[in-house]
Amino acid sequence: MTKKSKLITIVICCLGFLSINLLFVSASWAKNTTLHIDIYGPGQKKVNLFMTAPHPLETEKLQNASIPSSVFKLNDLLVNNIRYLPFVKQVSKEDILGEKGIKGIKASDIDFKRFKLSQVDLLMTYGWKLNKGNKVQVEIRIFDVFTSSLLLGRGYVIAQKEQVFRVANRFCAGLMQQLTGRSGFFKSKIAFVKKKQQKKEIYVSTPQGYGQKQLTDLKEICLSPTWSWDGSTIAFTFVNKDKHELMLWDRNTGKLEHIFLPGNTIISPAFKPGNSLTISVDPQGNPDIYLLDHEWELDHPIIQNWAIDISPDFDRSGRNMVFVSSRLGNPHIFLKDMKTKSITRISYEGTYNTNPSISPNARFVSYSRLTDEGHRIIVYDRKRDEERQITFGSGNDEDPAWGPDGYFLAFASDRTGKYQLYLTTRHGDFVRKIPTGTNEAKSPAWGPVKDID
């Protein structure tokens, strides 16, 4: 090899070496390891919502007019309604950075950045203006702060003060639908037994306690109300002096119908989907669960046993029925598959398990169990084959009833010394009293989702 070729070789080798080094360096720079993580379930089950103050849409017209009371009333109702949603946390004004107010109620008027910095997820704006005839026009919007996009927007005209409650419920139903895909809470009613002058009557109200209405004035003892699946009828037991009767209340007419059945004990009626009625009666001296025919007469027994069988309740499909039976000596919860006729035991713990209620999707069964501290609400998850106590504290918690969404539960408790109605969820992470008045209230029965009236 000549000197020249040697030199070329050396130079090429050097270059090659250099390039290899650089290649490895660049490769190491470019090297990027990826870590894979799975997160199951959100850490916070609540979204942060901030409600702005009512904002006048036409300030020039407002100069000589006072703000209508319905504007504030609606604001209060909205605040109160949202408090019933355990998955929404209302952010206070103090937690908002910068100015508390907004220039307008539309997205273009809002500086979302400061709300984002304040950890606000949802921003609710509420605008109002006066129309002719002192009608109040309101516009309520919910924005997703992260995307600065409109999630929900509704407009209402309030002609009468009574309509304020309906507007609040409708908007909150829309909000719940937007957030959870369900809106049953704000579109349903609860029937319950309320004490009145040592007697017990049937009442209905919304789950927030609004629009409470007395359905019966029988001046006797009314027990165990239950809704038909279409919401047209409420059935209950009427203890007429020394005899039990089945009573039906027609929602459309408001009339009551007496149904006379054989036996002395006629208790815990429950509608099957399709509005056929089941009830526990003792025509043979022992309470069994019977199906009634269309003329409200005993058809055939569904559960017939030497023991006491009471408190039937059906899921949405009508295939699963839970009930209480003392066939094992103590009252326990059982589930009957109406198709296969098989019976499964649900409760194993404790010696006194009663008041079963099955969720509309048949996944959960709630019931009350007598513990050392009193009666407590238990939720059994059929899918996981696990049960969990969801109420704690003093007194007794009884009569659980699933809401139409399978999320909320209403129950009666004497934790304050007197039986009152309360709301919780299947997780038990929220308890809120249903304001029904000072008198004792028990036996909540959640009605189906219906249009708000």
Added chain:
Amino acid sequence: MHITSCILSLLFHICVLVLILYFPFQEVSHQIDLDKKVYQVEIYKMPQKDEGKDSSKKVHKQREVKHSQKSPPSKARAKPSKLPALKKDNISSQKTRTKQKPTKIAKRSKPKPQAKVPSKEISKQEKKNNKKTAQNAPTKKNIVSNALDEVKKSIESEENVQSNIVDQEMASLRRSLREGEYNASQSLEGDYTAKVYGNIVEQEIKNNWRFPMVDSELALRAEVEVQIDPNGSIIGFQLISKSGREDFDTSVLRAVENTKVLPPPPRKDLKTIQITFNLQDQKRF
């Protein structure tokens, strides 16, 4: 970065091609150098001929002996007379012992051309005769036969050297493998660290994830890719798999954005985190 890598890669390939073209000219001298080393080793091996009895010893042990003993080759020549009496096994092992020796001869006496011819042609009887005569007197015939014998042994030993080298290479490979295993376990340890880091990241982001859980049957799932810098700061993120529900996707992106900073990653090359957000909590009732 990618352009730089491409250019460098191109340069590297060009260099490799050029080197391949030039390399054959350099290669010869390089091989010679390697041979020299082998010859040097086998010179030390020569004196161990007389330790033919210990032929069952392992190769690597023989190597150690080679280095320690530098006795003259005369004794080694006297002993091969016993070789025919050895068992086949011993012979084979003897081969392994003597493998370094003949190379010395090849270098010293330059008998390579001669050695190649007799190694295959000489019969066993001739070998025996040669060995026997070698014991008696250093006649010309004896010298030649001895030389031939040694050449033959040198060839055998050469083979043994090769096998020895292979064995050594295998041993070193095993060692390196063992080290590799260790390194692998070390990297596993690194993975454990990454796992712990992953748990911390999971908790940090989960704490900032807000979404209402109402429907027990709703199984939403979204995947987000997060880029972090060596300090753990989130420098970018994007949704790589949607759940089908916009509010859910927004909630997971919001969780990442609200987290802002994660603990510094345990490895410098850990720059990307892929997070799968599942609505249903496996542990939650």
